[in-house]
Amino acid sequence: MAQILDSEAGTVFVGGGGKDYGTPQSLLLKYANRHGMIAGATGTGKTVTLQTLAESLSLAGVPVFLADVKGDLAGLARSGSAEAKLHEAFQKRADTIGLELDYQDFPVTFWDVWGEKGHPVRTTPAEMGPLLLSRLLDLTEAQEGVMNIAFRVADEQGLALADLKDLQAMLVWVGQNADELSLQYGNVSPASVGAIQRALLVLENQGGDKLFGEPALELADIMRQGEGGKGMINILAADQLMNSPRLYATFLLWLLSELFEQLPEVGDPDRPKIAFFFDEAHLLFDDAPKALIEKVERVARLIRSKGVSVWFISQSPTDIPEDILGQLGNRVQHALRAFTAKDQKALRLAAENYRANPDFDIAEAIQNVGTGEAVTSLLEAKGVPGIAQRTLIRPPFSQLGPISDAERAEVMKASPMAEKYDKTVDRESAQEMLAKRAEEAGAEAEEKASAKSDDDLFDMGNEEYKQGRRYEPPEPARRKSSRSSRSDSIAETFGKSLARQLGTRAGRELVRGVLGSLFRGK
Template identity: 70%
Template sequence: MTGQDSIFVGGGGEGHGLPQNLLLKYGNRHGLIAGATGTGKTVTLQILAEGFSAAGVPVFMSDVKGDLSGLGASGSASHKLHGPFMERAAKIGLDLQYRAFPVTYWDLFGEQGHPIRATVAEMGPLLLSRLLELTEAQEGVLNVAFRLADEEGLPLLDMKDLQALLVFIGENADAISTRYGLVATASIGAIQRRLLVLENQGGARLFGEPALDLADLMLTDAAGAGRINILAADKLMNSPRLYATFLLWLLSELFETLPEVGDPDRPKLVFFFDEAHLLFDDAPKALVDKVEQVARLIRSKGVGVYFITQNPADVPEDILGQLGNRVQHALRAFTAKDQKDLKMAAETYRPNPRFDTQEAIRDVGTGEAVTSFLENKGIPGIVERTLIRPPSSQLGPIDPALRASLMAASPMAGKYDKPIDRDSAYEMLRARAEAAAREAAAQEAAEAPEQDAASPWTRSSPGAREGGADDGYARARRYDGGRDPAPKPRSSSSGRSDSVGTAFAKSFARQLGSKTGQAVVRGILGSLFRSR
């Protein structure tokens, strides 16, 4: 499977190709696994993950179809493909030994793996805008919200924190616009609606604490094998933008957090990005530029990134040019565009005089590929037709009982299962509003005797001071259709302008007394009341 310094990928295809090995010292030079549906990309992904794990390199990968969970179980002689596997192993000179690999199962929804979370602040306004599909104006408002949270000391941890902060901005739009630029209430409403849609799709589970500790993705087992982190993504794929945004956030966090290591003898972590086209579909230039920056620089942090997609054309050229290790399964050329893509894919390989690369990419069968791996000094290897080696672990998904058993034995068991809801923006803003409401009530109570003494209605009848039913106050209410006379306006107790936080507290306190305000409070704070 793997030598001291390389991973055996395959060999001995129809073109009588040489054995193909991925050198571990170039494992952080990134790679590409491409090919049409059903041509064997998943098996290639599985055997590369096995090879890195056996070499002591942790792996992170998403399981889009539910097939990769079998990495946690050993292959078996009773499997229907055991015979063909052994035949292929003999053909390419492989001593196939079945074995399981150390795995950690993750799931954004906490159903098929340990919950995996990020805070709103960690996600940041750029990725969050991408996730919510915001316009440029709406993204500007979101940037104001993040800036305001930093200046007011309001931690943004979960979705209700962001929702409460947006209510604050809406209530104080004029004052905030003066300081940060125009904040349109229509944009705030649009963001709130997008957050509601995301919440209905289950995306709210992504945000909160305990947030993922990146060190937990870079573990080895007692025997020194790298743990394979598998994100259950079959359900997550129903929200493809959420899937792509989360993986990009994770990649960005690795880039921002890990130290420089230069050119290690093997990667510190290998990151497989399946369905990579979702990352670039309709992506704004700023986001594509960020991906390019991460891909270009993260290799010096010891992280290798491998994109898995149907067509190399799905990946922007600037990023494609950085992918040195390539496994190209069959591409079908049914249309003029397909033929153009096929030609472009063939032109990116170092040619082999024994066969035509373009024809080979079109004609290779299932489980066979056109491969090229970096050689000594980082030179791209000559393209070869390659029979991909069979996996040592189970091909296909494992049963739920085994998954549950592996999760219970995982070092992550119990660490992320129970969410934590500590004081953050939501709780702090509510506390400020309650304090402002109490202060307003106390001030009103203190001014009430002065109002009574100064009122002509209370002076018109002694019975008023004695609580008589027919006092002047009661008559005034009858004359005014039952309404209370307008209270005397209160002057501000301070000439200083309110801070942003104080302004929010006062506006929020005013809302508490109105039916509209009560509806807002129920909508924003109701989840907290229900949890108590």
């Protein structure tokens, strides 16, 4: 009988066997961090494959983080049962591949951005950064530039961006100080600030403000082990989150980036430190800017040396950019339907990504495998891609399908994460600090204005001061002023008369005579 976990060989069993199938397939834990892909059309068994891989990795002590798009994966928290509807089919499959059907449950922590179907999972704008936030808000290049300026200034001035209100307050401050900031950092357009604020308002109305806040998620809390040394399976409730695909994609990319930035280099460990599953992977790349795709590619290429296993789940390999697809060494390809020319092209491309098997045509096999079957290629010793094999995926040990709300609440209540994350913490951050600055500036301005008013009151040039004293000059001075005025009038009259005389011919003769007598005297 096959074993799910072979500790000596360092493998977990994926599926295999029987006369109609090839060699039994196992995943080498040492090469699980070379990443993987699960692809196939709707209804071909991708979700069950994801569930069985999560179980196998958990049994090997590897923590798992996955997104539950339809609510089906919550069954990992409950044991399968011989009374279950699909028990007979699962038992038959287990017998075919030579596996003992060992029903059991797994340690699960539920997470939810909205805090309804799991513990609130939050981050802060500062941790997410301007690039991912700009992607989330679908900003233009100019608007992204303003967002970068806001983050830079907040960092330089020690203004913590802990939630959405902090970011909104920071943008208001940037807009008010646009002239000064433009000289140092580049143009800050009020129109760009306004556009970002509108985008943030839309995000807030969609409930996205719940994503930002404290306490922020700590990576150590998703990299735990449960009872018996099983890896913790972290399930993100994504059924509601899928209504905001940009928010969904941005959050998962942020989490992957955090793993990349915080985990130390470990080379090639015996098993991954954590396995990360991107369901509906096409949402990560649809309409994504080139810079963001390049970042995902870089993270996927380098994060393996930090012991992180990344799996992309989508309907077709063509949903994943080629540069990233080339990093995925472990592949499980369920059936693809080729009814259109586009589908046929996707089928050919999928077949070309496998190491050829002389026993069958890969493209034909991909098109014809049934539900629960797949064409697999898993890395072998020295990281060499395995030959493509038709594989019957093993049945799950946990419950297939969702659990009740009461069962979910029971799991959440027993989790140690409830006490840590269920209550929001609102500490002093950018919004409060900027409001305090404005209040202090207003009080200082009012104090200066009051002081200036008191000083001006005793100014000799102040009209109120003059009126208050009702100043009147003494009588002698008034008479002197009158005589002076008359004297000025007589002098002015004489001057005008002299000017008229100088303007006449007689006057000119008089001047010549006077000047001549002066020169003769010398």
